[in-house]
């Protein structure tokens with residue numbers, strides 16, 4: 001039986017990114033709480049959460065390679081996820097604007113064979129992003145588009161938010177939700193060559 005490639009994510013961006021690989025896959029969002037005890041660094045946090053998401057879905061599979069991912073934004077001693085509400089989105093944008101910050105995205109690959117987790121590989125990448133100064137009118141207008149509301153750091157580099165992103169240093173897809181060069185390396189490293197795929201066709205049922 002061929003393994004199924006499964007994306008353990010409800011993020012439309014991650015689905016679009018994974019489609020770029022041209023492999024058949026299914027989407028099974030996980031419903032884990034995005035909380036981690038202690039005081040992890042941003043890199044540790046995104047790796048732990050990516051693994052948590054992938055493992056939760058892996059436990060429901062018989063034979064699969066499950067991909068989990070998590071993105072946060074870090075500036076100074078603050079780690080920022082998605083805004084809680086519009087007021088919080090404004091606070092985050094006010095905090096980020098005018099200086100560069102780091103976007104961390106973790107990827108976890110979990111292999112399941114005969115209902116057992118056989119292997120896991122976890123890693124992350126960091127990209128530096130510079131958001132230029134935004135005035136009050138720009139922040140309010142941007143939030144009224146709703147784009148910031150489901151994104152770490154309250155902006156979308158791939159969308160309207162790009163108007164205020166002066167530059168990035170590092171991997172673009174890492175900011176948008178999943179570094180494709182990292183995923184490519186991890187899949188190849190785990191013995192699932194992207195260019196010679198052997199996954200089961202997508203189950204449409």
Ligand SMILES: Cc1cn([C@H]2C[C@H](O)[C@@H](COP(=O)(O)OP(=O)(O)OP(=O)(O)O)O2)c(=O)[nH]c1=O
Nearest residue numbers: 009010011070071151152155156157175176177
């Ligand atoms: C910084 C940034 C983040 N994002 C998104 C990627 C992620 O979807 C989201 C961060 O939230 P996550 O908690 O990483 O992911 P999610 O809740 O959207 O999906 P799931 O947990 O089911 O995988 O922010 C962008 O789309 N563009 C950007 O420029």
